[in-house]
Amino acid sequence: ADEGPLAGRHVLVTSGPTHEPIDPVRYIANRSSGAQGTAIARALVAQGAQVTFVTGPAAVPPPTGVRLVRVETAIQMRDAVEAALPADAAVFAAAVADWRVAQAATSKMKKDGSGRLPQLSFTENPDILAAVAQRSVGRPRLVIGFAAETDDVLAHATAKRLRKGCDWIVANDVSPGTGIMGGRENAVTLITAAGAETWPRMGKDQVAERLATRIAEALR
Numbered sequence: 430a431d432e433g434p435l436a437g438r439h440v441l442v443t444s445g446p447t448h449e450p451i452d453p454v455r456y457i458a459n460r461s462s463g464a465q466g467t468a469i470a471r472a473l474v475a476q477g478a479q480v481t482f483v484t485g486p487a488a489v490p491p492p493t494g495v496r497l498v499r500v501e502t503a504i505q506m507r508d509a510v511e512a513a514l515p516a517d518a519a520v521f522a523a524a525v526a527d528w529r530v531a532q533a534a535t536s537k538m539k540k541d542g543s544g545r546l547p548q549l550s551f552t553e554n555p556d557i558l559a560a561v562a563q564r565s566v567g568r569p570r571l572v573i574g575f576a577a578e579t580d581d582v583l584a585h586a587t588a589k590r591l592r593k594g595c596d597w598i599v600a601n602d603v604s605p606g607t608g609i610m611g612g613r614e615n616a617v618t619l620i621t622a623a624g625a626e627t628w629p630r631m632g633k634d635q636v637a638e639r640l641a642t643r644i645a646e647a648l649r
């Protein structure tokens with residue numbers, strides 16, 4: 430098992446959506462299936478890495494052979510990520526909610542018959558990728574973020590790489606029509622300090638393998 434180009438390396442992977450509670454029975458979520466993050470973790474394991482897989486409530490089952498940490502909220506994901514460090518590399522494939530409900534109710538919100546509607550106010554979630562990428566101590570050698578964009582993919586993803594402080598951004602076009610969000614295929618552009626590299630459209634498993642190979646090369 431402990432063989433392959435990533436033997437002896439610890440890689441952290443976040444995956445899936447987060448669920449942000451409104452009250453004990455309701456939450457705000459997003460359409461991330463966790464498929465790409467799961468495929469990446471599987472490919473890293475196949476290349477011999479020790480993988481910590483921090484996942485929100487995903488539609489696909491988690492990979493085998495990882496150290497599995499299940500979370501629901503962005504705050505829980507941030508705490509699990511911090512607890513999992515140090516790592517040689519970290520791949521942030523999770524679709525973390527940007528906002529959470531500021532004061533989630535502790536008992537179920539009820540219709541009171543008055544016709545008055547609930548008002549939700551939001552607060553910003555921590556940016557887990559940016560926090561890890563900008564650490565002065567204990568920063569993984571290779572920090573990889575994702576950018577799911579619907580327009581100007583290259584420009585937005587290039588700006589995101591600099592803003593977040595990560596090494597690489599895996600950018601993809603999730604426009605409605607592409608079938609990528611929730612689908613089996615992905616079309617990505619890998620953005621590094623050296624520039625942008627567009628990969629042909631391929632299965633999420635193949636994207637994962639190719640990315641794992643690149644990670645192994647970068648850590649060598």
Ligand code: C5P
Nearest residue numbers: 521522523525554555556557558574575
């Ligand atoms: O800013 P945006 O959400 O588009 O950035 C996407 C990248 O940042 C992904 O790699 C995602 O996993 C990561 N992210 C994060 N924590 C957040 C928001 C995004 O780690 N709160």
